Amino acid sequence: MEKSIITLPEPQKDLTFPLMKALEKRRTLRRWKDTSLSMQELSNLLWAACGITKEKQGKIKSKRTAPSACNSQEIRVYVLLKEGAFFYDEEQHALIEIVPKDIREHVGTQKMMKTAPVGLVFVADLSRMRSPLFRSEEAQRFCAWVDTGYISQNIYLYCAAANLATAALALIKRDKLHSQMNLQEHEKIVLTQVVGHPE
Numbered sequence: 598m599e600k601s602i603i604t605l606p607e608p609q610k611d612l613t614f615p616l617m618k619a620l621e622k623r624r625t626l627r628r629w630k631d632t633s634l635s636m637q638e639l640s641n642l643l644w645a646a647c648g649i650t651k652e653k654q655g656k657i658k659s660k661r662t663a664p665s666a667c668n669s670q671e672i673r674v675y676v677l678l679k680e681g682a683f684f685y686d687e688e689q690h691a692l693i694e695i696v697p698k699d700i701r702e703h704v705g706t707q708k709m710m711k712t713a714p715v716g717l718v719f720v721a722d723l724s725r726m727r728s729p730l731f732r733s734e735e736a737q738r739f740c741a742w743v744d745t746g747y748i749s750q751n752i753y754l755y756c757a758a759a760n761l762a763t764a765a766l767a768l769i770k771r772d773k774l775h776s777q778m779n780l781q782e783h784e785k786i787v788l789t790q791v792v793g794h795p796e
């Protein structure tokens with residue numbers, strides 16, 4: 598069956614908000630209105646998370662808003678919306694459908710998280726961690742957590758600047774979410790994060 602693709606509008610890279618103010622304003626907020634984010638907000642949010650800032654050149658990989666160990670870019674961002682679950686394809690700046698149904702209730706175990714308009718799932722694709730730096734599973738896991746942290750903080754800062762509510766979540770039933778998303782064995786859920794318009 599054809600997978601639906603949502604092409605996102607260009608991110609608004611010329612938005613202005615002082616970085617020091619965004620750092621000061623950054624907060625975990627756990628209440629939101631029952632409104633969806635606009636496509637423009639989603640576009641900005643995902644580009645801020647780990648969007649491309651320098652295109653790949655031949656065999657040299659692209660650069661992103663978030664650093665990653667050995668530039669392995671192993672953290673893939675998935676987006677859970679009312680319309681279904683999607684994979685954020687940074688190169689196309691588009692959402693690729695992976696599950697055609699609403700699975701947002703699995704984003705976290707706390708009751709209030711199940712009502713968040715947007716769920717983000719940070720998934721480490723271990724097949725992308727091929728450098729000798731990742732010789733042990735422990736080394737892979739440490740780097741995947743750190744690399745996720747940069748992406749999560751980018752989202753926190755964009756949300757602070759764009760007046761959105763967000764919370765990073767480790768209280769997750771990873772096995773359940775993994776199966777709901779039809780992920781493979783080498784794809785490991787690290788963390789999730791919810792986003793909405795603040796109440």
Ligand SMILES: Cc1cc2nc3c(=O)[nH]c(=O)nc-3n(C[C@H](O)[C@H](O)[C@H](O)COP(=O)(O)O)c2cc1C
Nearest residue numbers: 623624625626627705707764765766767768769788
């Ligand atoms: C790795 C990580 C996991 C977290 N997991 C949860 C969670 O499962 N549920 C939750 O309500 N908050 C979660 N938080 C948010 C923290 O509770 C919050 O960052 C902390 O209380 C400090 O508040 P602040 O972010 O507003 O500064 C998590 C934060 C991080 C960094």
